[in-house]
Amino acid sequence: MKLLRSVGVAFLVSTAFVGAYGPTTAFAQQAGPSGLSQLPPALRAALLSGNSAQILSVIQALSGGNPTQAASLAQQVAAAAEGFVQTNPQAAIAGAQAAVSAVSNNSVQNSAPAAVSSVAVIAARIAVQPQVMQAAPQQVAQVATQAVRVATSPAVYQVSPAASVQVAANSYAAVTNSAVAGASPGAAQQVTSVISQASTSQNLNSSNADNAAQMSAILGQQQLPSQQQRQDTGGGAFGPTGAVGDPVEPPVQDSELVNNASPT
Secondary structure, eight states, X not given: OHHHHHHHHHHHHHHTTTTTTHHHHHHXXXXXXXXXXXXXXXXXXXXXXXXXXXXXXXXXXXXXXXXXXHHHHHHHHHHHHHTTTTTOHHHHHHHHHHHHHHTOSHHHHHHOHHHHHHHHHHHHHHHTOHHHHHHOXXXXXXXXXXXXXXXXSHHHHTTOHHHHHHHHHHHHHHHTSHHHHHHOXXXXXXXXXXXXXXXXXXXXXXXXXXXXXHHHHHTTSSOOOHHHHHHHTOOGGGOSXXXXXXXXXXXXXXXXOOOOOOOO
């Protein structure tokens, strides 16, 4: 039930901000063959290798120490990696891991917070896909933990509070999945700790008045305020939708869990 509640929170949170993240989502939708072809050749080869260390090494080499360039390359990698979820989940999670690692330091986050937010969103979205959780549960745990830490850093959070809350929800759903929890039993506690701290952060609460309630609801500690629930579940003529109008699939448990809401 707690897992289902976390997915419900992700749905509720995402629908509160319909249309707020069009540009980033449009970028992510370039994934797959077109997104892959837009990568520099060395980065394309690294992504296809499915080796996260190799991908990260190429990102660092191509960025030349420029944090803005590192964020841009990481964003491109994450978007391309998402296109491999169905056909090559190992490449997908490897790309996500390298991308989120590349944006985990403060200099990158402060230089390009919007791109970093996009990386965290896509990485967490990849991590919560069932085929990815089954194929590489340990890497999923690492990606989810890194993604939620990145998303709840003040510089990144203030760019898009709703996107950061969505990352937290997807990360929590991933690490509490049975396959992932079995492979990395400590990951759930780490993610829970990050979300718990985020719920009491003055910086985050000043950026989003609903932050404490949203973060706590992910952990099943309380429901979202009734006024926000009414707003979020309205759906309108098109029914419940994700952040950019994508249909939200009914949540299911454990390895079949997919949160298809698309923040940013």
